[in-house]
Amino acid sequence: MTSDDIPTASTADPDAAVEAASVRRRYTGGFEAVRGISFSVARGELFALLGTNGAGKTSTVELLEGLARPDGGTVRVLGHDPYRERAAVRPRTGVMLQEGGFPSDLTVTETLRMWAGCTSGARPPGEALDLVGLTPRARVRVKQLSGGERRRLDLALALLGRPEVLFLDEPTTGLDAEGRRDTWRLVRELRESGTTVLLTTHYLEEAEALADRLAIMHQGRIVTSGTIADVTAARPARIRFDLPDGVPPARLPLSLKAAADGRRIDIRTHRLQESLHELLCWAKESQVDLHKLDARSASLEEAFLDIAQNRATEPKGATA
Numbered sequence: 352m353t354s355d356d357i358p359t360a361s362t363a364d365p366d367a368a369v370e371a372a373s374v375r376r377r378y379t380g381g382f383e384a385v386r387g388i389s390f391s392v393a394r395g396e397l398f399a400l401l402g403t404n405g406a407g408k409t410s411t412v413e414l415l416e417g418l419a420r421p422d423g424g425t426v427r428v429l430g431h432d433p434y435r436e437r438a439a440v441r442p443r444t445g446v447m448l449q450e451g452g453f454p455s456d457l458t459v460t461e462t463l464r465m466w467a468g469c470t471s472g473a474r475p476p477g478e479a480l481d482l483v484g485l486t487p488r489a490r491v492r493v494k495q496l497s498g499g500e501r502r503r504l505d506l507a508l509a510l511l512g513r514p515e516v517l518f519l520d521e522p523t524t525g526l527d528a529e530g531r532r533d534t535w536r537l538v539r540e541l542r543e544s545g546t547t548v549l550l551t552t553h554y555l556e557e558a559e560a561l562a563d564r565l566a567i568m569h570q571g572r573i574v575t576s577g578t579i580a581d582v583t584a585a586r587p588a589r590i591r592f593d594l595p596d597g598v599p600p601a602r603l604p605l606s607l608k609a610a611a612d613g614r615r616i617d618i619r620t621h622r623l624q625e626s627l628h629e630l631l632c633w634a635k636e637s638q639v640d641l642h643k644l645d646a647r648s649a650s651l652e653e654a655f656l657d658i659a660q661n662r663a664t665e666p667k668g669a670t671a
């Protein structure tokens with residue numbers, strides 16, 4: 352599905368927590384970073400916005416957060432315009448920006464207290480720290496935190512107001528593997544308790560681990576969207592293996608569309624089970640060992656790389 356297929360504002364879904372319809376954003380100088388995108392996020396859903404560098408993810412999320420006004424189309428969060436009706440939307444949303452930008456001389460707890468003072472119905476700072484695993488660093492000054500610890504503090508601040516809708520812009524950038532898993536666990540728990548989450552990420556495994564649905568952006572447009580199964584459905588599965596010395600690729604069954612790179616064979620197929628069965632029968636009959644055999648369904652990574660590599664690059668000044 353492309354952004355052109357999705358209904359526009361006039362058919363807005365009243366149950367959507369977040370809705371973008373034909374949204375455009377143009378920066379000073381005329382460059383159009385967001386070129387008519389549409390998507391909606393249902394209440395309680397976790398939606399991931401993926402894309403190549405400079406695709407327009409942050410530019411889009413800033414519109415949803417009410418930090419800027421779209422140059423075309425409409426944006427709704429919990430049924431309101433997040434820019435014009437900021438007072439209605441802001442208390443019900445949590446925002447984790449790419450750069451937190453809080454005073455670096457305050458301690459972690461002081462930072463949370465300061466934020467809590469501006470947030471109605473805020474969680475106690477200790478509870479927010481506990482959620483993100485930062486309790487042992489409560490008395491440390493922000494400037495002494497590591498990059499990953501700052502990301503956790505950003506998340507704690509976004510969670511202070513018990514938001515109904517949470518915007519996470521690259522929430523795990525800079526976190527080590529354990530920190531990333533902890534954040535994933537927390538985000539899943541939040542979603543299970545009914546929070547709607549929209550996240551941007553460069554980590555495809557993060558989208559695979561968390562997202563109910565996703566959209567992949569490229570050069571200001573949504574190129575594909577849906578569940579992971581939807582996005583990968585049209586792409587072929589792969590079977591890879593090494594042929595032993597003395598067995599030329601030409602001996603493989605003709606029905607298997609195989610490409611060879613030296614001894615490494617790469618088969619693309621839309622019928623993974625049948626192709627694998629055929630290959631294994633041939634190998635047994637021919638008494639050929641298939642070294643480093645690997646068979647897998649199409650992955651999100653392949654769909655993403657396909658989009659990144661195969662789409663023509665438009666000059667930066669071009670608009671839709």
Ligand SMILES: Nc1ncnc2c1ncn2[C@@H]1O[C@H](COP(=O)(O)OP(=O)(O)OP(=O)(O)O)[C@@H](O)[C@H]1O
Binds near residue numbers: 382402405406409
């Ligand atoms: N203030 C600005 N003025 C002009 N152009 C901008 C501005 N901010 C962003 N852009 C451009 O808009 C495009 C989209 O940027 P954006 O930050 O939204 O992309 P992104 O998908 O979040 O990228 P990344 O994955 O690299 O963070 C980029 O080409 C960027 O250079």
